[in-house]
Amino acid sequence: MSNFPIENKRKADHPIHSVFTDRWSPRSFSNDAITEDELLTILEAARWAPSSFNAQPWRFAYALRGDSLFQPLAESMNAANQQWAPKAAALVAVTSFKLSMPPGAQALVPNGAHTFDTGAAWACLAIQATFSGWYSHAMGGIDFEKASAAINLPNDHQLHALVAIGKRGDPSVLPDALRERESPNPRKPIRELAVRGKFL
Ligand SMILES: Cc1cc2nc3c(=O)[nH]c(=O)nc-3n(C[C@H](O)[C@H](O)[C@H](O)COP(=O)(O)O)c2cc1C
Incomplete structure (x- = not known):
């Protein structure tokens, strides 16, 4: 998948498809289009x-x-993200339409689930990118006003993040601080995230 193999120490505690631990967010992107x-x-x-x-x-x-x-999307990123994300093959602005017309409604009403649902869509995007041999990396570290203006975001939409998509490149070209973090990171134990019954 990359000319720059990296050790992935991620280990699921319960059996899952390997795509979930294979997906991670690198910062070293190659020139591949x-x-x-x-x-x-x-x-x-x-x-x-x-x-x-x-x-x-x-x-x-x-x-x-x-x-x-x-370029305008790249310029909307904060300084840290501008160090790596403009090398991506594509940038995707993930936004959501804040209104919907539920069954029985006569007009558009606020959709209380637009952020939850768009989070689900972004996760599907990230997983498919992994299946397709690409890497994705979401960024909230952006100037939301600048990025919204760049894409001409309608008032009834919300911008959530930019996602950089690319093939992995040579991590040695990253600034030191970023290179040190360039590996798949761990997760909290499932028992910290899920309780059987009520929260304590
Ligand atoms: C909404 C969102 C915003 C994020 N913002 C940034 C960002 O601005 N810069 C960055 O380098 N990573 C960013 N990340 C990446 C996360 O740090 C990363 O997904 C997390 O550490 C888990 O690592 P993994 O994706 O490699 O499993 C963001 C991720 C999400 C989902």
Whole structure:
């Protein structure tokens, strides 16, 4: 999957598909370009996410490296993210439509589930990217006003994050602080995350 193999020490405590531990968020991207069809396959998986009343509130605005939108999105990133993310093959703005028309409603009403559902869609995107041999890395470290202006975000939409997508490249070109963090990170124990019954 990469010319720069990395040791993945992640070990699930319960049996799961390896895609969940194989997916991680690198910062060293190669020069490989992504085709629009390849990116649409990744977004297609997001399209099939579950959502409240099947409202499908997720909306994506994307730029392939070289597109006119790519640079303004890169410039909306904070300084830390600008060190690595502009090398990605594509940038995807993950947004959601805040209104929906549930069954029986006569007009659009606020959709209380738009953020939850769009989170599910982003997770599907990330997992499909792994299945397709790509890496994805979400970023909340952006100037939301700048990024929203760059994509002409409608008022009834919310921008959640930018996602960098690319192939893994040479980690040795990363600044020291980022290179040290360039490996799959662990998770909290399941017993810290899930209780049988009530929370204490
Ligand atoms: C909404 C969101 C915002 C994030 N923002 C940033 C960011 O601004 N910069 C960054 O380097 N990583 C960012 N990350 C990546 C997380 O740090 C990373 O997903 C987390 O440490 C788990 O690591 P993994 O994805 O490699 O499993 C973000 C992830 C999410 C989901």
